[in-house]
Amino acid sequence: MNYEIPKEIKSKPRMVGLEMKELVILLTGFFLVFTMLKDMVHSVFIIPFYIVSIGLLLWLVMPSKNNPAMKNHKSIVLLLKRDKQVYHAMDHQNIINKKFEDVSGEKGVK
16 A cells, blocks of 8 residues: 655645635634625615625635735735734835846846
């Protein structure tokens, strides 16, 4: 018998291509949309409500645009949990250099 040895032991369990946490978020969201929140929407707007709700639920489990290692739902949680009294300085020179590299297509000036 041949047994496959996992190459990566830190991988998270997946089902239907989604991690378990993402699957729980989607299932909970679908439950809320199709049962509880449906009664709050006028019958004329029910189909647009379903379309927008499903789009938002799928957006929540997609990778974040600014931080691809993190999902959008995690970015929102971090935004809500952050300490608003703490100042985080930004490296403006680094941001300007990145914009310059993107525009010129080169890394720095020769």
